[in-house]
Amino acid sequence: xxxxxxxxxxxxxxxxxxxxxxxxxxxxxxxxxxxxxxxxxxxxxxxxxxxxxxxxxxxxxxxxxxxxxxxxxxxxxxxxxxxxxxxxxxxxxxxxxxxxxxxxxxxxxxxxxxxxxxxxxxxxxxxxxxxxxxxxxxxxxxxxxxxxxxxxxxxxxxxxxxxxxxxxxxxxxxxxxxxxxxxxxxxxxxxxxxxxxxxxxxxxxxxxxxxxxxxxxxxxxxxxxxxxxxxxxxxxxxxxxxxxxxxxxxxxxxxxxxxxxxxxxxxxxxxxxxxxxxxxxxxxxxxxxxxxxxxxxxxxxxxxxxxxxxxxxxxxxxxxxxxxxxxxxxxxxxxxxxxxxxxxxxxxxxxxxxxxxxxxxxxxxxxxxxxxxxxxxxxxxxxxxxxxxxxxxxxxxxxxxxxxxxxxxxxxxxxxxxxxxxxxxxxxxxxxxxxxxxxxxxxxxxxxxxxxxxxxxxxxxxxxxxxxxxxxxxxxxxxxxxxxxxxxxxxxxxxxxxxxxxxxxxxxxxxxxxxxxxxxxxxxxxxxxxxxxxxxxxxxxxxxxxxxxxxxxxxxxxxxxxxxxxxxxxxxxxxxxxxxxxxxxxxxxxxxxxxxxxxxxxxxxxxxxxxxxxxxxxxxxxxxxxxxxxxxxxxxxxxxxxxxxxxxxxxxxxxxxxxxxxxxxxxxxxxxxxxxxxxxxxxxxxxxxxxxxxxxxxxxxxx
Amino acid sequence: xxxxxxxxxxxxxxxxxxxxxxxxxxxxxxxxxxxxxxxxxxxxxxxxxxxxxxxxxxxxxxxxxxxxxxxxxxxxxxxxxxxxxxxxxxxxxxxxxxxxxxxxxxxxxxxxxxxxxxxxxxxxxxxxxxxxxxxxxxxxxxxxxxxxxxxxxxxxxxxxxxxxxxxxxxxxxxxxxxxxxxxxxxxxxxxxxxxxxxxxxxxxxxxxxxxxxxxxxx
Numbered sequence: 001x002x003x004x005x006x007x008x009x010x011x012x013x014x015x016x017x018x019x020x021x022x023x024x025x026x027x028x029x030x031x032x033x034x035x036x037x038x039x040x041x042x043x044x045x046x047x048x049x050x051x052x053x054x055x056x057x058x059x060x061x062x063x064x065x066x067x068x069x070x071x072x073x074x075x076x077x078x079x080x081x082x083x084x085x086x087x088x089x090x091x092x093x094x095x096x097x098x099x100x101x102x103x104x105x106x107x108x109x110x111x112x113x114x115x116x117x118x119x120x121x122x123x124x125x126x127x128x129x130x131x132x133x134x135x136x137x138x139x140x141x142x143x144x145x146x147x148x149x150x151x152x153x154x155x156x157x158x159x160x161x162x163x164x165x166x167x168x169x170x171x172x173x174x175x176x177x178x179x180x181x182x183x184x185x186x187x188x189x190x191x192x193x194x195x196x197x198x199x200x201x202x203x204x205x206x207x208x209x210x211x212x213x214x215x216x217x218x219x220x221x222x223x224x225x226x227x228x229x230x231x232x233x234x235x236x237x238x239x240x241x242x243x244x245x246x247x248x249x250x251x252x253x254x255x256x257x258x259x260x261x262x263x264x265x266x267x268x269x270x271x272x273x274x275x276x277x278x279x280x281x282x283x284x285x286x287x288x289x290x291x292x293x294x295x296x297x298x299x300x301x302x303x304x305x306x307x308x309x310x311x312x313x314x315x316x317x318x319x320x321x322x323x324x325x326x327x328x329x330x331x332x333x334x335x336x337x338x339x340x341x342x343x344x345x346x347x348x349x350x351x352x353x354x355x356x357x358x359x360x361x362x363x364x365x366x367x368x369x370x371x372x373x374x375x376x377x378x379x380x381x382x383x384x385x386x387x388x389x390x391x392x393x394x395x396x397x398x399x400x401x402x403x404x405x406x407x408x409x410x411x412x413x414x415x416x417x418x419x420x421x422x423x424x425x426x427x428x429x430x431x432x433x434x435x436x437x438x439x440x441x442x443x444x445x446x447x448x449x450x451x452x453x454x455x456x457x458x459x460x461x462x463x464x465x466x467x468x469x470x471x472x473x474x475x476x477x478x479x480x481x482x483x484x485x486x487x488x489x490x491x492x493x494x495x496x497x498x499x500x501x502x503x504x505x506x507x508x509x510x511x512x513x514x515x516x517x518x519x520x521x522x523x524x525x526x527x528x529x530x531x532x533x534x535x536x537x538x539x540x541x542x543x544x545x546x547x548x549x550x551x552x553x554x555x556x557x558x559x560x561x562x563x564x565x566x567x568x569x570x571x572x573x574x575x576x577x578x579x580x581x582x583x584x585x586x587x588x589x590x591x592x593x594x595x596x597x598x599x600x601x602x603x604x605x606x607x608x609x610x611x612x613x614x615x616x617x618x619x620x621x622x623x624x625x626x627x628x629x630x631x632x633x634x635x636x637x638x639x640x641x642x643x644x645x646x647x648x649x650x651x652x653x654x655x656x657x658x659x660x661x662x663x664x665x666x667x668x669x670x671x672x673x674x675x676x677x678x679x680x681x682x683x684x685x686x687x688x689x690x691x692x693x694x695x696x697x698x699x700x701x702x703x
Numbered sequence: 704x705x706x707x708x709x710x711x712x713x714x715x716x717x718x719x720x721x722x723x724x725x726x727x728x729x730x731x732x733x734x735x736x737x738x739x740x741x742x743x744x745x746x747x748x749x750x751x752x753x754x755x756x757x758x759x760x761x762x763x764x765x766x767x768x769x770x771x772x773x774x775x776x777x778x779x780x781x782x783x784x785x786x787x788x789x790x791x792x793x794x795x796x797x798x799x800x801x802x803x804x805x806x807x808x809x810x811x812x813x814x815x816x817x818x819x820x821x822x823x824x825x826x827x828x829x830x831x832x833x834x835x836x837x838x839x840x841x842x843x844x845x846x847x848x849x850x851x852x853x854x855x856x857x858x859x860x861x862x863x864x865x866x867x868x869x870x871x872x873x874x875x876x877x878x879x880x881x882x883x884x885x886x887x888x889x890x891x892x893x894x895x896x897x898x899x900x901x902x903x904x905x906x907x908x909x910x911x912x913x914x915x916x917x918x919x920x921x
Contacts (some may be wrong), residue, residue, distance in 0.1 A: 085749060244919045418802065419903045494866045495895045499823065502763065503905050506826075509767040510907050512757035515736050528760075548848065674721055 080130060087118070088373040105473045108221045108372045108436075109296040112465070122381060129377045138441040139329075142367050144319045146217055147330050148312075149364025150241060151337030152357075158234045159338075160523075161418075166238030168413050169429075171279075173239065173405050174213055174246040182208030185394065199452055201255050207456050209250035210443050211398065211463050215436030216240040216330075217368055218464075222434060222472045222616030229485040232425050236432050244330035245279035251442060252326070282322055282331035289332070290319035290339025294538040299346040301540065307352040308359060311344060343538045371437045378440075379461050385454035394459050395466055398435075406430040424484045431475060435460075441674020450479065487600040497551045719791060728911045737790050746787035747771075752767050762866040766826050771796050775825045782831035802906035815902045817893070823905075824910050834886030837867055839917065870895050 026384060072079075091114040095102050101110070122129055131137060159166070182205035189196045189204065199207075219240045253271045293314035300307050315336045322332035345353050406429050414420040421429070443460040447452050479486075508524055709842070716730045725733070741747045752758075752768045761767070770776055772784045776799065777792050785792075799822045803815055827835045827843050835843075841863040848859050871884040874891040887895075 126711075156718070388878075418906070418908065493895070494862065494869055496899050498844060498847065498862075498866060499896060499899060500904075502823065502826075503901070505761055505763045506767060506823075506905055507800070507905065508798070509758055509761045509763060512755060512761070513752065513767070514733065514797070514907065515739075516907070524760075548844075548862060549858060552865060555865075 059664050084130065085370065088114075088369045089366070091373065092369055103225075104473065104476065105223045106468075107420035108218060109469050109472055111369060111372035112376040112379075112468065115373040115378075116380060117376075118373075119380030129374065129381055133371070133374050133378050133437065133441055133444065135441060135445040138371075138437070138652075139318075139323070142371055143330075143438070144316060145363035145367040146220075146371075147241070147319075147333050148337055149313050149360050150216055150220055150237070151315075151334035152341055154237065154334075154338060155230070155234065156338065156342070158230050159238060162231060162234050162238065165235050165413055165417060166242060169235060169239045169406075169409060170242035171246055173409055174243040175250075176405040176409070177212035177398075177401050178205070178209045178246075178250055180208075180405070181212055181394075181397050183390075184397045184401070187683075188389070188393045188397075193388070194387060194393075196387060196390050196452070196455070198593065202254055203450055203452070204252035205257075206251070206446070206450075207443075207459075208457075209247060209254055210446075211394070211435055211439050211460055212401075213243050213435070213439065214240040214433045215438050217371055217438070218434035218468055218472070219432060221368060221372075222468075222475060223432065226476050226479055227486055228428060228479060229425075231419055231421070232428060232484070236429060239332050241333060245275065245282060247330040247438075248326070248328050249275045249278050255447070278327045279331065281325065282328035283335045284536065285322050286318055286328070286332040286335025286337075288335045289314050289321075289338050291538065293336070293340045294343035294347070297344050298538060298540045300348070304349050304352060307348045308356045311340065311356050312359070314340070338600075343535075347538075347540050359565060375437055375440060375464065379465075382457060382461075383454055384458040385452070387455055388459055391459050391462050392454060395463060398463065402433045405432045424482050427482065428475070428479060428484055430586030431471060431478065434471055435464050436468065437464070440464060442612040490553060492555065494548070494552055494555065497548050501548055502559075529679075720796055723794050724801055725794065725798065725909065730794065733792060733794060734910070737793055740786070746789050747793060748787045762846055763826075766843075766846065769829075770822070770826055773825055775831065776822060797907075797909075800905065800907040800909075802908065803902045812902055819901050819905045820893060820896060821889070823901075824889055835890050835892070836886040837863070840867055 088111070091111060092107065093112050119129065133142075182201075185208060186199075186201050186204040188194065189199050214236075219236060223236060227233075227420070239474050249271060253267075253274070257267065293310055296310050296314075297307060300310070315333050318336040319329045319333040322329035344356075348356070410421050410426050437461050443453075443456050446456060450456070580664060716727055716734075719725070719730055720727055723730075737747065740751050742751070745805070749768055749772060752771065753764075758764045758767070769784070771788060771793070772786070774781050774783050774785060774894055777785070777788075788796075799819060803812065806816070808810060824835070825831075825877050829839055829842075841860055844863040845859040848862075867884070867887075870887050870891060874887075874894055875884060903910065
């Protein structure tokens with residue numbers, strides 16, 4: 001239970017820091033395309049020039065040693081980069097201070113909003129934002145971390161079970177969307193009232209190819225928090241990653257065609273051939289680099305510190321090599337991560353494994369944050385051309401074609417699926433087709449020979465805003481409303497794992513008995529190949545480990561760490577309310593507290609919070625616990641909390657806020673979290689169930 | 704075969720189709736397979752199933768074969784095993800693996816779940832006493848892990864114990880120090896696998912085409 005003072009402190013500091021950062025960022029011109037402005041015209045951080053104002057320093061003629069100098073130009077680029085990253089990250093912290101918001105509004109929307117505000121500020125002082133969403137910076141620096149993160153954390157088993165559906169939707173679905181939207185937009189352009197007759201068919205098709213691709217960044221940020229059933233998740237997830245091949249081919253094809261006067265049938269055939277080169281080439285490169293990386297990690301037992309480096313370097317290399325040959329770099333990096341993960345995690349040390357996972361996640365999050373943030377910023381600062389007809393029709397057609405596409409494609413593929421999609425699933429599949437920053441970056445690189453480029457940019461931005469805001473925000477309530485099959489992905493119990501494996505083997509056996517081919521046949525074959533050949537080459541000490549054993553080890557480790565946390569953890573946490581008779585760590589107790597803060601004068605506010613900690617402790621012992629804590633935070637607040645019987649906690653806090661601070665009333669209820677699966681000590685030597693307190697809970701051994 | 708023979712078989716198949724839920728083509732294919740395995744006799748014995756070479760690498764080979772001869776799976780409410788099975792019993796055991804139809808009601812889904820889970824339960828409960836004891840669970844886990852490399856027996860035992868403790872804690876909650884947890888009953892089994900979508904996972908896609916001749920026999 002966070003006392004009020006910490007909360008207040010965080011928010012106020014955040015406001016000041018944000019405003020400070022924005023002001024600092026104002027003079028930062030873009031650094032890649034537009035040459036940086038000479039330091040003399042920087043307004044906020046004025047270097048000392050001898051010509052201006054009263055001088056604190058000796059004259060230029062006097063050749064004494066300068067005690068204090070400043071050289072902004074030298075650090076300008078890294079400095080600006082760091083500030084922008086910090087600003088975006090602070091925005092992210094800010095959202096979570098009030099966590100009700102992040103529940104209903106996905107973070108992408110919030111980031112875009114903050115970006116819009118910052119963009120507005122920058123536009124009003126006529127500054128250019130840094131060119132983060134330019135072609136090179138975006139595709140070479142911003143996109144790879146996100147795609148690496150998605151590829152690394154793909155749930156492999158469901159993915160391979162659904163790979164046919166994923167590819168079907170990715171390839172055929174995207175084609176259907178592009179061609180459909182392109183054709184219909186061309187038809188719309190013929191209507192005189194919209195004044196867009198100068199857009200010819202090729203340009204329409206090019207534009208349609210750009211906006212019809214479902215974007216991984218947007219989709220992942222929305223679907224991450226929403227737990228739909230595994231099949232649906234993996235199809236949406238896989239589709240947005242693997243449609244890159246189609247997008248690349250279509251984009252290149254129509255770009256090429258838009259500059260040529262006429263199209264020959266040979267070109268269409270070449271387009272198809274190119275698609276195969278792009279797709280299979282991307283996957284091929286990915287697999288090769290994945291194997292090389294796994295092989296390298298076999299020998300890194302003496303250089304543990306740089307083990308994570310190999311992962312990043314190899315995957316980035318896969319991406320860049322694919323970009324070199326203009327084949328699908330997203331597919332390359334995703335397949336590289338998929339292949340690599342399995343073998344590398346067995347070769348590297350535990351620490352490296354944790355580091356890799358953590359850094360991959362961190363880089364992915366930073367990239368995503370920056371992309372959405374700058375999407376908001378750049379929206380304000382680019383030049384727009386608005387055309388009601390074209391834009392509205394694009395939005396409408398995109399929705400319609402996606403819906404139709406999903407319906408038709410699902411009808412065709414459902415008979416081949418072991419778990420067919422019902423209509424609710426199909427609706428979410430269609431509705432979850434969000435567009436995002438990739439479309440934006442692509443539309444920016446359209447050649448200027450296309451007359452209506454600004455219109456395209458505006459339409460793309462509208463499309464992205466519409467899908468991210470409206471579809472992104474409404475998808476969570478919709479999912480609950482139409483009651484899509486959900487999944488509890490976080491449930492990991494040994495029993496479920498054992499029975500999963502059991503069923504797989506049983507089914508494989510029964511299939512052999514029936515003499516039938518199926519998924520499991522191929523899976524079996526691949527596993528045998530894997531065990532006999534691949535593992536011997538790629539893994540250092542080849543001890544085949546069943547997933548059951550791996551899960552068991554993981555759960556034991558978790559359990560051991562939880563026990564440590566319970567016993568020693570929260571005592572030192574200062575102002576938090578601690579109770580020693582609880583069996584479970586503090587996070588398992590529920591607290592609801594009402595806090596009122598009155599602003600008595602502009603500089604003093606008294607916050608009185610009454611907190612009722614209703615705990616779900618199952619321990620029968622009652623002990624009187626008196627815990628008080630004093631916390632002195634930087635906003636000068638004192639809080640005193642007293643708890644009786646662990647049931648009621650009263651805390652009074654007095655805080656001194658800077659003048660002009662806001663006061664608010666907030667009411668928080670924290671729900672009790674569910675019991676963990678191993679809330680007790682697995683003392684295996686006598687099979688005795690007991691909790692850390694020593695209360696026995698029975699035995700599984702007789703006698 | 705004469706026309707009357709095939710007419711009779713048609714009628715039998717229709718009867719079986721109604722009872723087990725397979726389609727006529729699927730029954731035809733399975734019949735062919737049955738004849739192939741039983742070497743054209745009317746009944747199938749354990750040796751016939753044990754001779755399938757593809758099953759050799761399956762860690763659960765013995766359990767699967769036993770399941771076919773287990774009376775509880777043949778919808779006879781008695782315990783024990785039979786020595787030989789006919790085509791009808793073969794189909795009945797196979798019907799446990801049918802996929803769920805696309806539009807079924809909640810109760811039918813629940814019924815299907817219970818049926819499939821019952822099959823699994825019977826696989827574990829080798830002495831047919833209605834509970835899975837610690838010994839039986841240990842044996843099951845050992846068998847399962849036997850082909851997965853060099854897993855020590857101690858580890859397998861520990862895993863089975865941990866799984867048992869998990870079941871005990873989930874179903875019984877807190878017990879007194881001297882209480883003893885006898886074993887997993889069917890109700891407990893249902894409870895711990897509540898979140899496991901077995902009706903969609905445990906099925907074999909019975910094809911309508913004859914693939915038995917596409918693969919070289921066994």
